[in-house]
Amino acid sequence: MELFNNKKRIAVALGDFDGMHRAHQTVITGADEVIVYCVNNKFSLLQKSIFEKRFPNAVFADFAELKNMQGEEFIEKILIDKFGAGIILCGYNFRFGKGAGWSALDLRKYLEEKDIWVRILEHLDFEGEPISSTRIRNALKCGEIEKVNEMLGYNFTFESRVIEGDKRGRTIGFPTINQHLPEGLAVPKYGVYESITFVDGKAYKSFTNIGIRPTWKVDKPLAESHIFNFNGNLYNKNIRIELVRYLRGEKEFSSVSELKKQLDYDKSSII
Numbered sequence: 001m002e003l004f005n006n007k008k009r010i011a012v013a014l015g016d017f018d019g020m021h022r023a024h025q026t027v028i029t030g031a032d033e034v035i036v037y038c039v040n041n042k043f044s045l046l047q048k049s050i051f052e053k054r055f056p057n058a059v060f061a062d063f064a065e066l067k068n069m070q071g072e073e074f075i076e077k078i079l080i081d082k083f084g085a086g087i088i089l090c091g092y093n094f095r096f097g098k099g100a101g102w103s104a105l106d107l108r109k110y111l112e113e114k115d116i117w118v119r120i121l122e123h124l125d126f127e128g129e130p131i132s133s134t135r136i137r138n139a140l141k142c143g144e145i146e147k148v149n150e151m152l153g154y155n156f157t158f159e160s161r162v163i164e165g166d167k168r169g170r171t172i173g174f175p176t177i178n179q180h181l182p183e184g185l186a187v188p189k190y191g192v193y194e195s196i197t198f199v200d201g202k203a204y205k206s207f208t209n210i211g212i213r214p215t216w217k218v219d220k221p222l223a224e225s226h227i228f229n230f231n232g233n234l235y236n237k238n239i240r241i242e243l244v245r246y247l248r249g250e251k252e253f254s255s256v257s258e259l260k261k262q263l264d265y266d267k268s269s270i271i
Helices: 022-028 050-054 071-082 102-111 135-139 145-152 256-267
Strands: 010-015 037-038 058-060 086-090 115-122 156-163 177-179 192-197 204-210 222-227 240-248
Touching: 010 022, 022 086, 022 115, 050 058, 050 156, 071 086, 071 102, 086 102, 135 145, 135 204, 145 156, 145 240, 177 240, 192 222, 204 240
Parallel strands: 010 037, 010 086, 037 058, 086 115
Antiparallel strands: 156 177, 156 240, 177 222, 192 204, 192 240, 204 222
């Protein structure tokens, strides 16, 4: 960060940062120790608890406070008075103020007379089209998890408490942990995924079924993971899962032996 009146300029990155995907990451790397100001706290691609761990400099806006602010008021009250910003970082499509009436270029024009720098980052492409949170959510719905992970810049991740299950999996050699998906997180396409499960900081290969389990139905979508080479009680622990590759869709099995045969095949395709 450059010096300004013998002090470091305070850098503030502006955006919704839903998922903090690769295009967002180009914004926040524009200065050292940047304050990440999340103006629209959706967190449909990266749950807030994980976001806070990865980006301890994040500040989460009170949208009720911002929604009726005019653009000039947002700049003066939030960027200047609240943060004392000397550098503003944002994407080319960033809009703010009541009715999203102000653009990134309007922001630059207003602040250049105040000697506050505004760096506007261009879009980042993947497979010939700009990366966006909407595009990532659509790929997630289609089970294109490898494309999702490429655009995010990390594996699609969630963490939640392990709940009691019906323990049927252990009777056929495939004990599982059951978790509800975090509230507000975009739900991946139902099916079975190659995954990575983290227990006490150690990564284990696993596969995860996301859905309603057609053979033994549940009322709401459930993440059910079989962890390879692990024995232990994880009930009530907060466990992190990363989805790596989509293996197959959910299906209903006519017998337990047919289900076990499929699970054996799923595991062999990962090992």
